[in-house]
Amino acid sequence: MAALDRVKVLVLGDSGVGKSSLVHLLCQNQVLGNPSWTVGCSVDVRIHDYKEGTPEEKTYYIELWDVGGSVGSATSVKSTRAVFYNLLNGIILVHDLTNKKSSQNLYRWSLEALNRDVAPTGVLVTNGDYDREQFADNQIPLLVIGTKLDQIPETKRNEVLTRTAFLAEDFNAEEINLDCTNPRYLAAGSSNAVKLSRFFDKVILWQARGFAAC
């Protein structure tokens, strides 16, 4: 399997937000029955039809790398995690809609993954502070997913959705809000499914052009 054929997307977020459930839903089209703590990194593969419904349709395997842990982990754990951030083609940032801290930590997560020197063209992030302009143009495709939507009461929904809209804007990314225990949020033809498909198309385009965060 040549390295050029690999499409790798990182799934980042605080522990307990539901990354493992999300990845399972995206790859197996099933709800994860017994989520348990992720140690290290767990990978799954999603078959994606690039440009579905057009003559250029082609099937790709997208690897979803779900890296476990928290932003406040020890430096040794962070150094070990860094080995999984090689050759990225896209990042999915996952946060828990019921937990504001997990949304705030996404900035730190994105910095951790992107804070590396890049050889050819692509994202160049050198300082440790979050700066909006880094995410403006010419960046690796990002997607922000909010989980546990069902646990937000109807009255608070608008407030939460406004907040997450700002968050997604900061990252210059699309956002999807769902409940990982309910497959209907990603049902074929729904707006969420369309956004997801567009995101993966962007990732494949990015990979094909040779842009990758090393």
Next chain:
Amino acid sequence: SCWIQMLSALSFLQVLFFGFGWLFFMRKLFKDYEVRQYVVQVIFSVTFAFSCTMFELIIFEILGVLNSSSRYFHWKLNLCVILLILVFMVPFYIGYFVVSNIRLLHRQKLLFACVLWLTFMYFFWKLGDPFPILSPKHGILSIEQLISRVGVIGVTLMALLSGFGAVNCPYTYMSYFLRNVTDADILALERRLLQTMDMIVSKKKRIAVAHRTMFQRGEVHNKPTGFWGMIKSVTTSVAGSENLSLIQQEVDALEELSRQLFLETADLHATKERIEYSKTFQGKYFNFLGYFFSIYCVWKIFMATINIVFDRVGKTDPVTRGIEITVNYLGIQFDVKFWSQHISFILVGIIIVTSIRGLLITLTKFFYAISSSKSSNVIVLLLAQIMGMYFVSSVLLIRMSMPLEYRTIITEVLGELQFNFYHRWFDVIFLVSALSSILFLYLAHKQAPEKHMAL
């Protein structure tokens, strides 16, 4: 008016301790989490505040602040409140939050929480049976009954932590025990980890392709059954579900391997950091301290053994003994009463501060290691419980470090407990804990280099 002044001074101090507990909770323990339940934070801070007040009352005792009847009153009051918290409030809320996490029992939260609390009370009461901690003249509902049991649990915890700490401290400080880790070792392990991940990916691709093919042919839910079904499955040339389950087993084994490799790599990174730290000035200072502490640890183990074998409990406290030695052997004469008061104050103060600090640091480490966003509330309450019991037992044991005239108040307030039993129990558990820690660390240390040699 004098009474009111004293009350307000004490309340002010208590509010101060409460604030400190609150800040500690927010800034250190829960800094990565969102606190949704203020009840938990309040309980933790209240437990901390009342525990610290007990130590403050000891200091007041030594310094002679306030008059003895008001001190006695505050002791009793504080003790009652702390016992109320440790025996009723905290265990009930632990049960409540445990039940909240379980989806099935969600409806009848209060009911099941009460059930859990009653179970706790049953075992808590039963704890008194095997230990000779009370004289039979105490009634059922007396403070002594509760304190004695809380004391047993707290002393066990203290001795376990002490024993492990006494052994672990020199082990971590001294660079003699640091394994040699090179960058090449780390790179080799990382390469192995990535290779394992690649293998997992390629196998998962095969499974995904097979699932898709089966889905497209409409075979997913049709497992062939019956006699003709079996014939059909033998002759069909598709990969078949047996082959898939074999691949899935291989994937499970590889995932387990990847987790182990990840943990080993993290361990190597941590060791490398420690090696670099030990070359700095601070590191060298800690290395020196480590040698000092190892001697101290050996001495403590020796003393615990002597105490158990010869069945003796120290009669005089270290301060009085020290003063006696200086007066009798070194011939230095000085005002015993004055100095014993001040030295006790300093000694007891140091013991209190280091034990609070040590406990908070250990609790924080535990909390970071084991909590997740689901269980954080339960764990914090458990830690509050442990902290409360630890502090109550510290008061019990600190009595031995104080000269006779200051011991009386503790004896009066806590009632006629068999204090000697608690010291003996501490020595036994300390010895067991220290020796098991030595064994455990020895085995862990031996096993590690062999793992790397196998690479």
